[in-house]
Amino acid sequence: MCAPAVATMQDVATLAGVSKQTVSNIVSGRSRVRPDTEARVRKAIDKLGFTPNLVARSLATGSTQTVGLFVPTVASPFYSEVVEEVENVLQAHGYHLLLCTTRSDGERARSNLASLSSRFVDALLIAGDRDLIDHLPLLNDAKFPVALCAWETDLPDTLPVVTIDYEHAGFLAGRHLRELGHTRAAVITELPAHAKRAEGFWRGFSGSQAGTDTGLTVEAPESSPEGGFTATEDALEQQPDTTAIFATHDILALGVLEAVRQCGRSVPADVSVVGLDDIAQVGHAHPALTTVAIPKREMAQQAVDLLLRAVTERRPPANAVSLLRPLLIERESTAEPAQRV
Amino acid sequence: MCAPAVATMQDVATLAGVSKQTVSNIVSGRSRVRPDTEARVRKAIDKLGFTPNLVARSLATGSTQTVGLFVPTVASPFYSEVVEEVENVLQAHGYHLLLCTTRSDGERARSNLASLSSRFVDALLIAGDRDLIDHLPLLNDAKFPVALCAWETDLPDTLPVVTIDYEHAGFLAGRHLRELGHTRAAVITELPAHAKRAEGFWRGFSGSQAGTDTGLTVEAPESSPEGGFTATEDALEQQPDTTAIFATHDILALGVLEAVRQCGRSVPADVSVVGLDDIAQVGHAHPALTTVAIPKREMAQQAVDLLLRAVTERRPPANAVSLLRPLLIERESTAEPAQRV
DNA sequence: CTGAAAGCGCTTACAG
DNA sequence: CTGAAAGCGCTTACAG
Numbered sequence: 001m002c003a004p005a006v007a008t009m010q011d012v013a014t015l016a017g018v019s020k021q022t023v024s025n026i027v028s029g030r031s032r033v034r035p036d037t038e039a040r041v042r043k044a045i046d047k048l049g050f051t052p053n054l055v056a057r058s059l060a061t062g063s064t065q066t067v068g069l070f071v072p073t074v075a076s077p078f079y080s081e082v083v084e085e086v087e088n089v090l091q092a093h094g095y096h097l098l099l100c101t102t103r104s105d106g107e108r109a110r111s112n113l114a115s116l117s118s119r120f121v122d123a124l125l126i127a128g129d130r131d132l133i134d135h136l137p138l139l140n141d142a143k144f145p146v147a148l149c150a151w152e153t154d155l156p157d158t159l160p161v162v163t164i165d166y167e168h169a170g171f172l173a174g175r176h177l178r179e180l181g182h183t184r185a186a187v188i189t190e191l192p193a194h195a196k197r198a199e200g201f202w203r204g205f206s207g208s209q210a211g212t213d214t215g216l217t218v219e220a221p222e223s224s225p226e227g228g229f230t231a232t233e234d235a236l237e238q239q240p241d242t243t244a245i246f247a248t249h250d251i252l253a254l255g256v257l258e259a260v261r262q263c264g265r266s267v268p269a270d271v272s273v274v275g276l277d278d279i280a281q282v283g284h285a286h287p288a289l290t291t292v293a294i295p296k297r298e299m300a301q302q303a304v305d306l307l308l309r310a311v312t313e314r315r316p317p318a319n320a321v322s323l324l325r326p327l328l329i330e331r332e333s334t335a336e337p338a339q340r341v
Numbered sequence: 342m343c344a345p346a347v348a349t350m351q352d353v354a355t356l357a358g359v360s361k362q363t364v365s366n367i368v369s370g371r372s373r374v375r376p377d378t379e380a381r382v383r384k385a386i387d388k389l390g391f392t393p394n395l396v397a398r399s400l401a402t403g404s405t406q407t408v409g410l411f412v413p414t415v416a417s418p419f420y421s422e423v424v425e426e427v428e429n430v431l432q433a434h435g436y437h438l439l440l441c442t443t444r445s446d447g448e449r450a451r452s453n454l455a456s457l458s459s460r461f462v463d464a465l466l467i468a469g470d471r472d473l474i475d476h477l478p479l480l481n482d483a484k485f486p487v488a489l490c491a492w493e494t495d496l497p498d499t500l501p502v503v504t505i506d507y508e509h510a511g512f513l514a515g516r517h518l519r520e521l522g523h524t525r526a527a528v529i530t531e532l533p534a535h536a537k538r539a540e541g542f543w544r545g546f547s548g549s550q551a552g553t554d555t556g557l558t559v560e561a562p563e564s565s566p567e568g569g570f571t572a573t574e575d576a577l578e579q580q581p582d583t584t585a586i587f588a589t590h591d592i593l594a595l596g597v598l599e600a601v602r603q604c605g606r607s608v609p610a611d612v613s614v615v616g617l618d619d620i621a622q623v624g625h626a627h628p629a630l631t632t633v634a635i636p637k638r639e640m641a642q643q644a645v646d647l648l649l650r651a652v653t654e655r656r657p658p659a660n661a662v663s664l665l666r667p668l669l670i671e672r673e674s675t676a677e678p679a680q681r682v
Numbered sequence: 683c684t685g686a687a688a689g690c691g692c693t694t695a696c697a698g
Numbered sequence: 699c700t701g702a703a704a705g706c707g708c709t710t711a712c713a714g
Binding site for chain 2: 051073112
């Protein structure tokens with residue numbers, strides 16, 4: 001069970017009376033072999049319970065069929081969806097996933113990075129910008145392709161990145177609310193992480209009459225429904241005539257919904273609410289949340305493709321930034337503002 | 342950047358004018374080396390940007406310093422916490438995490454299992470029982486130690502398992518509600534997965550007078566707050582005098598809280614609610630949820646320790662089942678039943 | 683304290 | 699279609 005005499009290719013070969021190269025050919029399905037020889041070899045494989053040693057194969061081929069993924073955490077709907085999408089794409093290409101969660105711990109990130117940098121993965125994808133940003137230079141002499149995704153602030157210019165046009169995401173939310181007729185909005189946000197989303201929102205919300213004072217921005221004390229709740233209470237107190245709220249993340253929006261209700265107003269009759277991300281649960285919220293969806297699947301797809309292409313073509317990936325366009329999903333939390341009397 | 346001439350130990354050795362074994366000794370810090378030699382070698386290492394090839398090392402040592410983890414999904418608070426705990430323990434021991442999410446896809450699980458079974462990981466931990474159960478026999482001739490955790494139904498007897506005493510978890514919830522004075526309860530659950538939790542609950546709730554008809558059990562249509570919501574509406578309709586509800590998972594309990602409120606009753610004044618798991622968010626629910634905490638950290642710790650001990654001692658792990666005791670966390674969602682007039 | 687040899691288990695050209 | 703050789707880049711005894 002543990003390690004007592006594992007069969008090797010050589011064992012199979014001698015049992016079948018052929019050379020180990022023939023066994024290799026059969027196992028990898030690379031070159032044609034006489035049917036009777038193949039049958040003999042397969043029988044020997046079964047008998048010995050032989051399974052090729054992937055480490056030896058990796059050393060010989062120079063490929064581990066594994067890609068590393070760094071995410072800040074997996075305990076958040078956004079990143080857990082990213083992880084699953086990345087794994088899907090990897091799997092489709094026959095690759096495995098080595099996962100590192102950095103947990104807002106720069107030192108931990110650094111040491112993980114260092115230990116992976118030894119040809120242990122064929123490529124590395126880094127999602128989210130919180131923890132690794134200071135250690136990015138380490139990556140400059142990585143021995144495999146590296147790419148960034150879900151990157152919102154401070155794009156480094158030495159690495160390819162596949163991310164979202166977060167400013168446009170905010171813009172879509174703002175334009176939607178303006179088009180519905182809202183004129184007084186509040187943005188519930190996390191700064192500085194979500195600065196672009198907020199900027200985009202105001203650009204979309206003020207429309208042609210840029211610079212107009214059309215509302216206020218409140219920072220959530222934490223990235224959770226509670227954070228959104230508290231910030232919304234603040235916002236509604238400071239600006240009682242608010243009819244539209246944009247939360248820069250769905251997680252926050254969940255708390256916004258609750259706070260609005262708690263203040264005795266209803267969504268969307270009194271206040272419209274828009275989120276951002278489209279995490280699974282907001283479709284079931286009460287009311288179902290209108291949100292700007294982040295195309296995580298496409299992002300994962302594109303990032304992994306980029307990386308794997310570089311791996312198979314043995315060249316560095318093109319150093320480009322690819323910005324995916326988000327999409328507004330209209331559900332039940334937005335409507336025209338009530339006629340004030 | 343990609344693969345053009347990576348420095349090897351031999352390169353370092355010739356540059357420093359020593360043999361590669363000396364370099365190996367220095368890199369692995371294994372045996373003492375003359376300070377001036379070491380200095381020369383370190384200089385060569387820096388100059389060449391040498392970093393040892395972990396794959397080659399693995400082939401030579403027979404260890405990849407990687408353990409595989411199977412979970413059904415990472416998009417659930419329970420499993421994402423398990424993943425993070427496992428990674429914590431692994432990291433503390435200098436191991437990496439290879440993650441596979443099975444996504445309720447038996448075939449996917451099987452193929453992942455097959456491809457890992459080739460000495461690619463030093464050990465394998467399987468959490469949750471939904472997807473892999475049919476393929477467990479494959480593991481009997483795995484070439485590395487395997488263990489199960491977070492296993493609730495149908496314990497296989499060929500593999501060691503570290504899990505929770507789920508029946509006791511239910512018992513604690515039931516006893517707590519009985520001790521508060523409740524006599525009419527409802528259990529919101531997922532069957533058959535959570536059967537033990539429900540059984541334990543009724544055992545604890547009925548106390549000495551076993552067999553008494555003290556309430557009803559309703560199955561949630563899905564594993565989500567909405568599932569809990571719907572099931573609670575049913576329960577309250579079928580049994581209007583319910584004063585206590587046990588949800589067999591916190592996720593369900595979130596919906597229970599909402600449904601009770603929606604029905605015009607309040608928690609805990611009219612109805613007490615107890616969950617199970619203690620996922621991060623329920624501490625912030627309104628009201629904060631009383632729940633039976635699953636010691637995930639201890640579970641991860643014990644499972645990984647078991648596995649790594651087997652790895653280092655080169656023997657199969659003891660084939661035992663270890664049942665961790667959950668703990669009742671009293672918060673604000675439970676109280677004595679109101680005096681009915 | 684340092685070096686020459688053998689080996690980990692595969693694969694990749696290259697001959698027959 | 700099959701086999702003998704060399705090599706992937708380390709480490710592990712074993713000599714000096």
